Amino acid sequence: MKIIITRERIKLINIVRNEKSWIESNAVEQLKKYEKLDGMIRITGLPDLHAGRVPVGAAFVTEKKIYPYLTGSDIGCGIALFDTNVRMKKFKRENFIRDLNKVKYLEDIHADLSEYKFPYMEKLGTIGSGNHFAEFQKIEKVYLKDEFDKLNISKDNLMLLVHSGSRVYGQIVLEKYLESFGTLPLEEGSAEFNEYMKEHDNAAEYAKVNRKIIAEKLLKITGKEKPDLVLDSSHNMIAGKAENGRNIYIHRKGAAPSDMGMIVIAGTRDSLSYIVKPKENLSEYSYSVSHGAGRKWTREGSKDRMLKIHGKNKIIQMNKNLIYSDRKVLFEESREAYKNIERVIQDLVEHDMIEIVASLKPLITFKR
Template identity: 30%
Template structure:
């Protein structure tokens, strides 16, 4: 075989590529992986994808028609579809950050997404930060659907609930006492899962129902008892019945493994990662997607109910509260896809809006949490939403990757479980406690300022954390 040049591309970041001179097809697979590991400084590269997502096996030859390959650590293929070239006319990229810190690799990931076939617009929110494959904190408008752009935690979002009306105890809450009451929340919920899900029109069963429904999960998920630090927009706050001196509950969690199973099934059964509007795979994926979104809403509500039961226990004979009795104020989903109209390239287009860590700006008030040692905001969307693709930041966004936090100076556990604001953090996982320390995140005030200066939102209220629940060693709740 005459020597030829092969372009090797990193599957998780298409802006990273290099040219490899191949002298022979014998041993080409190992040669590609070794060189890619050295060039990209990425360990454990194990898969080579041909265009369209077909895996190059150990004994397969590279035909002369193959000019590009994508290398992967095992994550699903996210390159262009088969028989399609990389878009020569990439979608428009907009970055909403001026004050907020931006990692250059996150911007590169966003530009790579904008170059995918069918993508018309890629908007990076002020909380934009790098993800494993795609950036987090962005809204992507495309002609079709990319399941991997939505990610594995389909339906993840944040809900705010009334927790306790103003009283002497809620005006000066005892964080340590409240923290001591939050036990048993990582155990499976002992109630009727089928009955709870039926309230949301969910009749199908999944392997995640019994074990995971009603639990917060790991990563950046949390449940937080908080108070009003300051009301900025009294009219909007009155509409939400927000009162100074009352306690509130923020719950940030998603579909707890269900969404991940849907994404894995999708990438296994459909080699093409891009689903066009005329594809028979579209309706089947959307059906699974919508199921996970509803399941995630049910999960947040059950987490809120369980936490309220920890603090204000009812008798075993008390029936489950109705959905209207949960005291929910707002609930927004920031990992999902929906159809909407946007003006792109000077014309009105109906597109699929992928939100990957982006709160909707077309469904009312949206929470924007800071780190576990920072304030959180409630935001009112403003403007027509065109520039920001009908989306807002979903939080402060990470400033440092998880592994970087392990290189920070070691602190006593007490310094990580009691914040500078006097709030308590419940986290029995030492790695997670370290990786979620306040320094891991951007300044939420900068994030909010960036969006306000773009005319995308205005502040309604600032929430002060009292107790943040992450994870606690499993044990039976004692009442």
């Protein structure tokens, strides 16, 4: 069967989708608002694109100027994959669930933070709300053995995927900028530009450390050793890059980097996630690929839809492997509330943007 791939361009905008893809028109209309910004040279809407204050699943490329509000308040938000060094044959789901259920909030678990010096240390090692999570997973299938072997992990080990960001720190950095400049850009080389980027980079480092501490806490709860970091990538931040003799700035809002090696594209709580290798020089796509499935339903409308489709009892049964503190996640973070992750991955493959290295199957999801 011949695959027909369509690429829609609206001046500076490139939207990645094909004839079977679904991207809400509202998200596309939102992207159009930004193509006339001073210094804007390229905008990419990825298959997980959906509407937000700034559309999520998008990358914006500028020259000589940056717009901090385009990446939002959760600076450095990203996904990290850890090897727990627990063999799957020794993994007992019921024991892990029992131990994890003893914890009311991750804030209650002590961690040695003496080597770190950040603001808002009290939030370091906490997941946060929304679509953030920590998930124990197993390697479901290896597609590219040579690439998988480069990760130096065993397909027989239990893995841990953590999705979280800079918590209140990133929000304070953005609010400081908005209070002084609103939606105005910061000029490359100016004192304001340098000050913001310094705080931005520190918040991004905070987010990376946050994911590490979360993983360490969860292994501590279950009586295991510290995990080993395998991959970590941020999908909410500004990255500078040299391109054709000029400096450009990539603003990613729910978009993963394609120029940092292998990454994980996360699925929903009960669907697969994927380790992928982005293709080289994806300049046409703003050096970015999808970060996850992308929302299909609004959070506000998810409960009524889920109850209508499944009913209360079935919903509870469907979430037997979910450890949560807020019942809203049963509805807001359901598989149905998101786009089909396989469709998103296939769109990226068909546009020759990624190679699939391996898939990951969820076993226990922690959201406390």
